[in-house]
Amino acid sequence: MYLIVGVSLVKSSPSVALKGKIHYPGIYAVERQAMYKTINDVNVKGMRVLVRADLNVPVHDSSVSDLTRLERLKPTLDRLTDEGARVIVMSHFGRPKGKKIPELSLKPVANALSKVLNDRSVAFASDCIGTAAKETVSALGQGQIAVLENLRFHSGEETNCSIFASELAELGDIFVNDGFSVSHRAHASTAGIASLLPSVAGINMQAELTALSSALEHPKRPVGAIVGGAKISTKLEVLGNLTERMDFVVVGGAMANTFLCAIGVDVGKSLIENDMVSTARKIIANSDNRGCELVLPSDVVIAPALETDVFTDVVKIAGVPKDKMILDIGPESVSGLCAKLTECRTLLWNGPLGAFEVPPFDQSTNAIAVTAAKLTRNGVMTSVAGGGDTVAALNQAGVAEDFTYVSTAGGAFLEWLEGKQLPGVEALSGTGK
Numbered sequence: 001m002y003l004i005v006g007v008s009l010v011k012s013s014p015s016v017a018l019k020g021k022i023h024y025p026g027i028y029a030v031e032r033q034a035m036y037k038t039i040n041d042v043n044v045k046g047m048r049v050l051v052r053a054d055l056n057v058p059v060h061d062s063s064v065s066d067l068t069r070l071e072r073l074k075p076t077l078d079r080l081t082d083e084g085a086r087v088i089v090m091s092h093f094g095r096p097k098g099k100k101i102p103e104l105s106l107k108p109v110a111n112a113l114s115k116v117l118n119d120r121s122v123a124f125a126s127d128c129i130g131t132a133a134k135e136t137v138s139a140l141g142q143g144q145i146a147v148l149e150n151l152r153f154h155s156g157e158e159t160n161c162s163i164f165a166s167e168l169a170e171l172g173d174i175f176v177n178d179g180f181s182v183s184h185r186a187h188a189s190t191a192g193i194a195s196l197l198p199s200v201a202g203i204n205m206q207a208e209l210t211a212l213s214s215a216l217e218h219p220k221r222p223v224g225a226i227v228g229g230a231k232i233s234t235k236l237e238v239l240g241n242l243t244e245r246m247d248f249v250v251v252g253g254a255m256a257n258t259f260l261c262a263i264g265v266d267v268g269k270s271l272i273e274n275d276m277v278s279t280a281r282k283i284i285a286n287s288d289n290r291g292c293e294l295v296l297p298s299d300v301v302i303a304p305a306l307e308t309d310v311f312t313d314v315v316k317i318a319g320v321p322k323d324k325m326i327l328d329i330g331p332e333s334v335s336g337l338c339a340k341l342t343e344c345r346t347l348l349w350n351g352p353l354g355a356f357e358v359p360p361f362d363q364s365t366n367a368i369a370v371t372a373a374k375l376t377r378n379g380v381m382t383s384v385a386g387g388g389d390t391v392a393a394l395n396q397a398g399v400a401e402d403f404t405y406v407s408t409a410g411g412a413f414l415e416w417l418e419g420k421q422l423p424g425v426e427a428l429s430g431t432g433k
């Protein structure tokens with residue numbers, strides 16, 4: 001069974017009647033994604049279409065080790081080229097901070113993109129603006145693709161310099177933003193350019209916005225979130241926004257230790273954030289006021305250290321020895337959570353429930369991943385997950401494909417969960433040129 005903190009800690013619950021309703025702190029939530037156009041709304045035949053993508057992929061020894069982002073870009077590029085557009089792909093890569101750093105060239109990524117596009121030829125411009133870019137673009141025929149060199153070789157990209165944005169805009173007739181994962185930054189290629197060209201969302205961007213808004217803004221209820229990971233401090237705003245919107249929020253991972261501390265549990269030598277204990281208390285109180293059930297583990301897996309092949313044990317939360325650390329939630333908590341999920345129609349997940357990189361502390365994360373995947377496959381639940389380590393954990397459990405949507409967006413995904421307006425998405429709602 002799970003410990004329901006909202007019930008056990010707070011005696012009066014003045015706003016229980018609010019439960020089940022969505023509370024919009026402002027109008028942003030309904031406005032966040034409603035007003036943009038998509039590539040269905042524009043005629044691209046013969047047009048020069050500038051696509052902002054996220055080609056910031058992991059590269060080792062000049063070869064791309066994870067093609068996910070390129071595969072997600074493929075539908076947009078296929079559609080645009082099928083319709084006879086001249087397609088110009090632009091992206092940043094790494095952090096060159098305005099300097100031309102040969103190791104951060106997008107050339108190897110352009111080659112990998114060509115492979116993902118079934119060996120279609122992909123031209124490459126050695127600079128993203130100026131003569132090199134113009135010549136590459138003017139050589140493009142209908143249905144052909146070029147990739148521009150790293151946008152961040154120019155400092156104007158990150159400063160959202162209007163001159164740099166105009167130089168990019170000169171290369172195209174239409175702007176397509178297909179990089180949700182870069183849209184939390186107001187850069188020249190995400191925000192600046194959108195005020196200069198007719199601007200629409202690509203297929204990947206649309207899929208991401210639809211999935212996130214179906215989980216956060218218009219969910220089928222009951223809707224719950226699992227928030228795990230190492231630190232409350234990195235997810236304070238996420239917790240604040242989710243307790244505002246969800247029917248329940250399950251806190252797992254090391255951040256649950258700080259919550260346990262806040263309700264007077266001795267967590268031994270577990271990882272905790274001492275300066276976040278009072279914040280955790282506030283989150284508990286706020287959740288109760290908002291009618292959101294905050295759920296903490298009732299049992300945990302403990303060990304002397306975060307290492308493989310250590311002696312592990314399962315104890316109730318009241319029984320954590322002083323010289324042990326909590327590294328996963330326990331089996332009783334897992335079965336309580338699985339039961340809860342069977343009643344849940346929408347699930348949002350960010351953050352592993354335990355130190356999943358080191359077996360056996362991956363057990364709860366795997367078990368919950370498998371259960372959520374099965375409920376999704378059976379059509380019972382919509383499941384949306386995101387976060388660098390969460391995606392790694394779902395891949396490790398072999399169930400990422402079964403989730404309704406897995407966001408690879410990292411920072412942008414977290415900012416969306418925080419309830420923020422993303423400048424690159426907001427810019428699509430403007431009228432453009």
Ligand code: ADP
Pocket residue numbers: 228229230231234252253254255271326327328350351352353354355356357386387388389390391
């Ligand atoms: P995400 O990248 O999905 O947003 P985070 O970066 O917030 O997730 O957290 C993931 C990290 O949290 C992992 O490295 C994992 O090992 C760690 N973690 C989870 N539970 C524990 C725990 N009980 N003790 C120590 N580390 C933990």
Ligand code: MG
Pocket residue numbers: 387388389
């Ligand atoms: Mg992480």
